[in-house]
Amino acid sequence: MDTEFINGSFDIQKLAEELEVAVASSVLSIARNQSPSSQHSLVLNPEHAIRAAQWLRDQSPERWDFLSNVTAVDWPAEAVAQRQKEMAKLSQDDAYSSPEGGYLEAVYHLYSITRGLGPLVLRLQTQDRNQQTTLPSLTPVWRSAEFQEREAFDLYGIRFEGHPDLRRIMMWDGFEGHPMRKDYVEPDDYEYEPTPHDEVLKRSQDRMNQGDQPKVTS
Amino acid sequence: MNSAQATPSSDRAQAGPMFESKTSDQAPSLDGTERMEVSMGPHHPSTHGVFRMDVELEGETVVKLKPVFGYLHRNHEKIAEGTSYLGSMPYTDRLDYFNSMTNNWAYALSVEKLAGIEVPERAEYIRVITAELSRLQNHVCLIGFLVQDMGALGTPLMYAFRERERILDLFESLTGARMMCNYMRFGGCRCDVTPAWLRQAHQVTEAFPRFLDEFEALLSENEVLLSRSQGVGALGQDLAIAAGVTGPMLRATGVNYDLRKADAYGIYNRFNFRVPLGSHGDVFDRYMIRILEMRESIAILRQAIRDIPDGDYVHPKAKLRGFKPPMGEAYGRIEAPKGELGFYLISDGSPKPYRFKVRPPSFINLTILEDMCLGQTVADAVIILGSVDIVLGEVDR
Numbered sequence: 338m339d340t341e342f343i344n345g346s347f348d349i350q351k352l353a354e355e356l357e358v359a360v361a362s363s364v365l366s367i368a369r370n371q372s373p374s375s376q377h378s379l380v381l382n383p384e385h386a387i388r389a390a391q392w393l394r395d396q397s398p399e400r401w402d403f404l405s406n407v408t409a410v411d412w413p414a415e416a417v418a419q420r421q422k423e424m425a426k427l428s429q430d431d432a433y434s435s436p437e438g439g440y441l442e443a444v445y446h447l448y449s450i451t452r453g454l455g456p457l458v459l460r461l462q463t464q465d466r467n468q469q470t471t472l473p474s475l476t477p478v479w480r481s482a483e484f485q486e487r488e489a490f491d492l493y494g495i496r497f498e499g500h501p502d503l504r505r506i507m508m509w510d511g512f513e514g515h516p517m518r519k520d521y522v523e524p525d526d527y528e529y530e531p532t533p534h535d536e537v538l539k540r541s542q543d544r545m546n547q548g549d550q551p552k553v554t555s
Numbered sequence: 556m557n558s559a560q561a562t563p564s565s566d567r568a569q570a571g572p573m574f575e576s577k578t579s580d581q582a583p584s585l586d587g588t589e590r591m592e593v594s595m596g597p598h599h600p601s602t603h604g605v606f607r608m609d610v611e612l613e614g615e616t617v618v619k620l621k622p623v624f625g626y627l628h629r630n631h632e633k634i635a636e637g638t639s640y641l642g643s644m645p646y647t648d649r650l651d652y653f654n655s656m657t658n659n660w661a662y663a664l665s666v667e668k669l670a671g672i673e674v675p676e677r678a679e680y681i682r683v684i685t686a687e688l689s690r691l692q693n694h695v696c697l698i699g700f701l702v703q704d705m706g707a708l709g710t711p712l713m714y715a716f717r718e719r720e721r722i723l724d725l726f727e728s729l730t731g732a733r734m735m736c737n738y739m740r741f742g743g744c745r746c747d748v749t750p751a752w753l754r755q756a757h758q759v760t761e762a763f764p765r766f767l768d769e770f771e772a773l774l775s776e777n778e779v780l781l782s783r784s785q786g787v788g789a790l791g792q793d794l795a796i797a798a799g800v801t802g803p804m805l806r807a808t809g810v811n812y813d814l815r816k817a818d819a820y821g822i823y824n825r826f827n828f829r830v831p832l833g834s835h836g837d838v839f840d841r842y843m844i845r846i847l848e849m850r851e852s853i854a855i856l857r858q859a860i861r862d863i864p865d866g867d868y869v870h871p872k873a874k875l876r877g878f879k880p881p882m883g884e885a886y887g888r889i890e891a892p893k894g895e896l897g898f899y900l901i902s903d904g905s906p907k908p909y910r911f912k913v914r915p916p917s918f919i920n921l922t923i924l925e926d927m928c929l930g931q932t933v934a935d936a937v938i939i940l941g942s943v944d945i946v947l948g949e950v951d952r
Contacts, residue, residue, distance in 0.1 A: 372883020372902065373671030402796055403812075406886060406897050406914040416903070423882055423904055446886050446899070446914075450796060450812050456886055481799025484922050492630075507625040507951065517633055 347399055347454050349377050356389055359396065363389040368460060378444070378458030383472050386461055387499075390478040393457075399449045401457055404475070406446035407485035409493040411519045413466065414439040439466045441495050445475065445482070463495060466518075474500035492517035590618065593933070597626050601704055601937040604947030608924075608936065615932045620925040627951035635911035640666055640741070640878055643911065648735040650913060651949040653696065656682075656689040656726070657891040659739035664820060665887030665898035666741045670880035672873055677866040678743035679822045683859045684756060685726070685738065686889075687852040691763065692719040693892035694803075694845040694852075695770070697944045701842060702774060704941040705783045711774060718766050721759050728752060741878065743869025753860055760856045767849060775846065784838035788927040788939035791836065798923045801916050802894025803844045804943060808836035814890035821889075825862075826855045838942040879906050893917050893944050913952055917945040 353364045356379070363385035368378045381389055393401045412420075417439060441463045448455030463470045474497035476482045486497045487506040494515035497503055505512065514521055596607035605626035611619035631650070635643040647662045648655035660682055667674060674682075699715030723733040729752055730736040730745065738745050748756075774780055790800070795808045805812055813830040815823040831847035833840030880902045888897035894916025901910035920943050928936040 370883050372669050372881055372885055374668040374883065374885035376884065376886060404799055405895060406899055408899055408912040410901060410910050420903065450810065453817060480797045481919055481922060484918060507628040516630055
């Protein structure tokens with residue numbers, strides 16, 4: 338394998354067209370990145386994502402063989418509206434064709450070790466944030482997604498269909514909720530467990546509050 | 556499974572469990588022993604931190620292994636979303652606490668991509684020098700830990716720590732801290748290096764090869780090391796690439812992928828160095844790759860200390876306070892001593908990142924831990940884990 342290369346850039350427009358020919362209606366849009374990094378991304382149709390991923394790995398001219406990074410992003414409705422407002426201020430279109438009412442997004446960063454290219458950013462978007470949060474898992478295509486998709490499931494609540502072992506990975510098994518969501522509210526005390534002492538305390542508070550003694554609040 | 560072999564286990568079932576371990580539902584294996592589930596860790600000296608391997612054993616052979624972690628999870632990414640970009644810099648020290656310099660660099664590089672900040676030449680040289688020193692002490696310690704796992708108690712590890720201490724002294728005199736350096740800034744570094752510091756760094760660099768020769772004379776042809784590491788935990792090229800394995804683990808399989816060459820981030824294209832490659836992908840190759848990488852790091856250090864120009868150590872227009880990158884996102888990555896360390900940032904134009912994600916190399920290198928350990932003995936699983944080079948501060952984040 339020859340590697341005296343510098344990671345080069347590639348034409349994402351051309352790649353999107355080729356992918357669209359190979360796997361029909363797999364590309365929803367190209368999300369333009371406004372920052373100086375100019376790492377643009379392909380928003381894929383979740384229904385055809387697995388076939389698109391297989392094509393990208395095995396048949397595309399660039400051979401995207403190395404999946405470096407997998408993560409999730411939470412876009413509640415307010416954040417989407419805010420983003421659209423900011424974009425309007427810059428008199429640019431919103432870079433994303435985003436579902437109304439917020440959504441969760443899985444982001445994949447691909448590189449090509451054989452051709453020395455990258456990163457290619459893939460995005461998959463769920464229908465909404467609470468009911469339709471299922472996306473196809475890309476672990477069968479790139480094994481490196483295995484733990485990272487588990488992490489995205491754990492912290493964001495995206496259900497990856499076809500994942501071999503979708504369990505919580507960072508939080509403990511009995512944990513409820515998804516702590517990386519923007520609207521997650523931390524409990525006052527993670528280690529709180531009800532004890533008999535609480536009942537005794539409440540009874541004594543009730544008793545005191547019935548009498549003429551000064552009121553006691555918890 | 557014939558009845559003669561099934562008898563002993565049914566006898567045992569009548570007598571009740573012999574010891575407190577969970578046996579699996581599977582039928583007894585050919586030699587009549589039951590499979591045993593062992594939970595190695597989280598408090599086990601071989602796990603290099605609070606890490607657990609749920610191992611299923613048949614005799615001494617590993618037939619199933621599930622890594623369990625999260626004991627050190629503090630949701631670093633959520634903390635970062637609540638603080639300014641610069642405020643996350645000290646937190647990145649705590650990811651891979653052996654290599655705060657490279658953690659800082661990866662984060663600074665991503666923010667520089669996100670905001671389009673230039674880095675002056677002198678700062679790039681300082682970054683290379685500190686990162687390569689960091690790589691030296693990481694690799695030498697890892698080898699110390701690895702041979703400690705093989706039973707070489709004390710001596711090699713103490714030698715390794717003695718050399719590490721010289722490098723940490725350098726870090727301390729430069730940044731004020733031995734390990735939590737918090738040294739890089741967006742567009743450069745926090746403070747300049749002095750000529751005296753460079754002379755000291757030069758001395759440490761020049762003294763290192765002699766130590767390395769001695770270390771290798773002690774270890775590289777040692778019979779115990781060879782027999783415990785050769786052919787153990789072999790990993791193939793295709794699986795390594797598919798599973799996102801990076802760093803010395805990947806290069807031990809023979810894949811020539813070093814981000815210092817492939818991405819040539821910073822100024823790495825100015826230095827003359829080679830990328831050591833293995834051929835078997837076993838524990839011995841991983842050991843040897845790290846030894847050879849240290850020698851290449853010394854070559855880079857010599858060139859960098861010789862060539863470092865005068866100039867700014869931080870870009871004069873780089874903002875420390877009230878820093879707001881434009882809307883957008885960036886993914887930046889570097890070749891950290893443990894593999895590819897990346898940071899993925901989304902900016903919504905405010906002083907805090909909208910999304911902050913770390914791509915920790917040792918977390919992803921653990922994906923194929925089970926594949927490497929299957930069919931090996933449980934004592935070898937310890938060595939295989941040691942050769943992955945994990946740090947739980949980074950795995951759990």
